Amino acid sequence: MATQSTPASSTPDPGRPRTEEPTPLRAAHTPNFPSLLRRLSASLLVTTYQAGKLVMVRDEGDHLNTHFRTFKAPMGLALADGGAKLAIGTTIQVWEFRDVPNVARRLEPAGTFDACYLPRSSHVTGNVLIHEMAYGVGGQLWFVNTRFSCLATLDPDSSFVPRWRPPFVTELEPSDRCHLNGLAMVDGKPKYVTALGKTNEMGGWRANKARGGLLMDVESSEILCQGLSMPHSPRWYGGRLWVCESGSGTLGYVDPNTGRYEAVAAVPGFTRGLDFAGDLAFVGLSQVRESAVFSGIPITERLAPEERTCGVCVVDLRRGETVALLKFESGVQEIFAVALLPRRFPELINDDEKLLESSFVVPTECLGEVAATVRAAGPA
Numbered sequence: 001m002a003t004q005s006t007p008a009s010s011t012p013d014p015g016r017p018r019t020e021e022p023t024p025l026r027a028a029h030t031p032n033f034p035s036l037l038r039r040l041s042a043s044l045l046v047t048t049y050q051a052g053k054l055v056m057v058r059d060e061g062d063h064l065n066t067h068f069r070t071f072k073a074p075m076g077l078a079l080a081d082g083g084a085k086l087a088i089g090t091t092i093q094v095w096e097f098r099d100v101p102n103v104a105r106r107l108e109p110a111g112t113f114d115a116c117y118l119p120r121s122s123h124v125t126g127n128v129l130i131h132e133m134a135y136g137v138g139g140q141l142w143f144v145n146t147r148f149s150c151l152a153t154l155d156p157d158s159s160f161v162p163r164w165r166p167p168f169v170t171e172l173e174p175s176d177r178c179h180l181n182g183l184a185m186v187d188g189k190p191k192y193v194t195a196l197g198k199t200n201e202m203g204g205w206r207a208n209k210a211r212g213g214l215l216m217d218v219e220s221s222e223i224l225c226q227g228l229s230m231p232h233s234p235r236w237y238g239g240r241l242w243v244c245e246s247g248s249g250t251l252g253y254v255d256p257n258t259g260r261y262e263a264v265a266a267v268p269g270f271t272r273g274l275d276f277a278g279d280l281a282f283v284g285l286s287q288v289r290e291s292a293v294f295s296g297i298p299i300t301e302r303l304a305p306e307e308r309t310c311g312v313c314v315v316d317l318r319r320g321e322t323v324a325l326l327k328f329e330s331g332v333q334e335i336f337a338v339a340l341l342p343r344r345f346p347e348l349i350n351d352d353e354k355l356l357e358s359s360f361v362v363p364t365e366c367l368g369e370v371a372a373t374v375r376a377a378g379p380a
Contacts (some may be wrong), residue, residue: 025053025331027066027311033324034059036314040277042340044326046284046312047088047273049073050334052086053362057312057326058345068311069348071095071256076133076143077337086117086341086348087141089130094141096121097348103359107347115346118359126159128152128174131181132233132337137188143192144183151183151190164190167221168198175202184234184241190218192241192374194231198223210296217245225259229298231285234276238317244271244279244283247297251283251315265320268309270299273338280323281315284335312338 014167015220037059044057055069076089086097097117104116129146136142142163145152150165150172169177182194195207197205197212205212213228227246236242240253245261251271252263273284287308288294299308310333314324349355367375 006316020374022055023191023331025051025055025066025068026329027064027326028329029064029326031062033314033326034062036280036324037064039089039213040340041344041347042277042342043344044242044282044312045077045337045341046085046335047071047074047077047337048332048334049075049336051332055332056346056348060345062317066326067347069350075336076130077339078133078135078141078143079198079339079341080135080139083115083342085135085139087135089133089143092127093122094130094133095119095126095350096123097350098361099346100359100361103355104347106193113345113347115341115343117346117348117351118356119301123154124159125154128160129176130275132183134183134185135192135276136185136190140183141181141185142190144180146170146180147176148297149175149177149180149182149331151193164218165214166193166195166198166216173202177201177204179205182232182243184236186236191236192216192224192234194228194234194243196230198226210247210298213247215241217239225254225261226249227256228261230270232272234332235274237276242274242276242281246271247299247300249299251281264317265315265322266302267315267322268303268307268314269311269313269331270294270308270334270377273312273335275340277340279317280368281317282338282340283315284338285309285311285313286334310335322334 040108046055054065054074058065069363072091074090076086078087084099088095099115100118104113107113131144131146133143139151150162151171152160152162155161178199181194193216195214199205210229211227213231214223215225216223228245231243233244242253244251250263251265252261254261258272269284269285270288275282287310309327311327313322316323
């Protein structure tokens with residue numbers, strides 16, 4: 001398969017202490033990946049908790065630009081308001097960003113950026129192992145609180161608000177009893193979740209991780225499918241309940257009536273992170289470390305270590321074939337979230353204090369009071 005080298009860009013913080021220089025992020029991709037994003041008028045957001053990065057994959061003509069920002073163990077991503085709102089879950093907090101188009105227009109090189117995400121709030125949850133997140137009805141942010149084995153929302157007076165947990169988990173305790181990890185929304189409400197085991201003791205899922213995974217209906221608390229290998233990323237799309245059977249390195253769907261999992265595509269990595277566009281699925285791939293957590297799962301038997309890929313593959317759902325691939329060759333080994341962003345060439349600012357201290361957004365109705373010398377052209 002032909003590949004093209006992908007340049008990586010970042011804005012380092014010279015004041016941040018480092019004990020060692022991180023491995024440079026290098027990537028390659030199939031020649032059709034840039035045109036695919038161009039056709040969708042989109043970019044790709046990818047989180048990697050292992051490398052501590054949010055990667056923004058952007059079309060730059062004949063190649064992709066993999067631009068990254070540093071966060072502490074980012075995992076869950078959530079988008080709302082047509083991509084204008086972005087949430088990122090990290091080690092101890094949830095960050096919320098807003099696209100400010102007028103700032104994007106002022107970034108250099110001029111005319112390059114069509115979005116600029118600025119931080120608007122940060123909520124400290126404590127270390128609850130935030131996994132998948134999604135905005136629901138009324139703009140409420142839901143997230144998988146893996147450490148406490150529950151679904152939760154945010155409240156200004158609390159670390160988090162527990163909203164649902166599997167009935168076999170008898171109490172709240174920060175012990176990751178079942179490794180609840182994936183969340184699918186339907187009509188703005190939590191509908192399906194994945195977990196790695198039907199267990200009720202600290203880390204109990206680890207004993208049968210190879211085949212103990214399950215998919216549940218939140219509303220009924222019914223287990224729809226069992227015997228899965230480390231499932232992640234459930235999604236309701238196109239009238240089907242999709243899920244990554246990560247431990248086997250496959251993408252497939254579950255019939256809620258029969259509970260049967262049907263694999264559609266086998267790909268060269270631990271599948272985790274999923275988004276869709278038309279007949280295409282964007283699937284995150286992780287290399288799978290040789291560790292106790294990932295030992296004994298089917299993908300380690302199907303693929304030798306050198307055959308396992310970290311990156312994002314694009315699967316044609318009609319044929320079950322991989323039609324495009326972005327591969328991280330260094331700096332990243334594990335992917336968590338993958339999301340298509342309806343912006344062609346976005347920027348995100350989280351550590352440029354000079355820009356943040358001089359970028360102000362006021363309500364549209366207040367713009368008339370702002371001096372013409374500092375007023376942006378049009379509402380922010």
